[in-house]
Amino acid sequence: MSHDMSDDKLPAEHAEGHGEAAVADNPFADPGLPAHEPRRTDVDERAEKRAERQVSLLFVVSMLATIGFIASYVAIDPDRIVYVFPLGHINALNFALGLTLGVALFCIGAGAVHWARTLMSDVELPSERHPIEADEETRREILEQWDTGAKESGFGRRKLIRNTMIGSMAMVPLAGVVLLRDLGPLPEKKLESTGWSEATAAAPIKLIDMNTNEPMMASDIQVGSLTFAKPGPSASRPNGLQESDEDFQQAIAKDALMLIRIQPEDIKDAKSRDLGFEGVLVFSKICTHVGCPISLYEQQTHHALCPCHQSTFDLSDGARVIFGPAGHPLPQLKITTDSLGYLVATGDFSHPVGPSYWERSE
Ligand code: FES
Structure with a gap:
């Protein structure tokens, strides 16, 4: 035309x-x-x-x-x-x-x-x-x-x-x-467990402060604070998880922890309270949406916020999702203290860390 x-x-x-x-x-x-x-x-x-x-x-x-x-x-x-x-x-x-x-x-x-x-x-x-x-x-x-x-x-x-x-x-x-x-190879069972799975009641693994590289005591965690931790020595890693380790990036992506302390009476979820120690609660630092590291914590409300897409988790209520696209709560790690008073884990997370995927079994 x-x-x-x-x-x-x-x-x-x-x-x-x-x-x-x-x-x-x-x-x-x-x-x-x-x-x-x-x-x-x-x-x-x-x-x-x-x-x-x-x-x-x-x-x-x-x-x-x-x-x-x-x-x-x-x-x-x-x-x-x-x-x-x-x-x-x-x-x-x-x-x-x-x-x-x-x-x-x-x-x-x-x-x-x-x-x-x-x-x-x-x-x-x-x-x-x-x-x-x-x-x-x-x-x-x-x-x-x-x-x-x-x-x-x-x-x-x-x-x-x-x-x-x-x-x-x-x-x-x-x-x-x-x-x-x-996109390959398929993850198979690798995402279902973390480095904390080696921990048992007989051979617990210490929580190591990511900033000081030192084992942590419950008294190190102040009410209202947010601290990050990684696994200490275990059978397969006698020196604990080190940045010089060949698999450090993959391991820390699954093993990274977020520690907070809440007055025990302010913890709404009884099961979550039992997994902690005197108000110290330990959760996976990896967001359950698509796996960003969570780094923001609001001490008055006990809300942790993922900076990627604003998923918000109530850490006083079993890390329940209260906002955003995340599909399930942050996994929690059961902790206690050893004979010297150091915080230790005696097993793996309550459920697989990180985002949902097709093979996941809760
Ligand atoms: S990765 Fe955390 S909200 Fe999307």
Whole structure:
């Protein structure tokens, strides 16, 4: 469908440069469009060719960056760490994937914008509103134009181009499919227990303050305070959980604790009170929504708040969810004290830590 929008066919108030007199007479009149200023690429063939090359170059760089993305994914060791100024030491694979994908997308966007600004027509064309349904004449014209375009494009005749184009468009999403490999392997039973599962009544595990790296006593925990802790020495970790341990990140993601102290009479949930020691209650620090570490505690209300999506847990009431998307309470760890008065755990959490997942059994 084509509209002939040359000035001699436009209403007088829409024609370029024709509205100034009307505005002088009537300040509410439509001033029309400003006069069109030709761009350099409109009048200089060399500038036009140069812009064309620049746009193509951006698209070529995007293609190279996409190839770089796939090559990085295949070639770079996922555990390799590199130094990048000013970011410091970072994972080489993540950096390469982010950089190449960023360049690929940026160059497509920049190429499209540069193309539009320098080479596509920049003449503004007012389009008069018209009935949405096309008349018979317009429909016939459109069908004729469609048939002509289909014939001229050779889409039906050039089967090789047509089939390879459909194939290439169908295969592009496969680049994303390879990334699905990162979803595996399945966690199986690994999420159902934590490092605290080694603790027994005969071989309890001490709670170690994350800040001081020292064992904790009940008297160290003040009413209204929030303290974080990790597991002390156990059979499999004679030195306790250390940051230098190979599996530290995975272990701390499951074993991290949050300790608070509430006046025993203020604890609403009797079962939760029994799992604690003289008002000291110990919960998993890992949010049961999607696993962010909880770090905010409001001592007057005993509410713990997850900063990610604002799930709020009432720690005086068995860490019940009182707001937000979390699906279940924070797991609680049963504690007591050993003969020297140090806080110890004698078993694992009351139920699996972290977010809900399909294999979870409560
Ligand atoms: S991860 Fe805590 S609210 Fe979403």
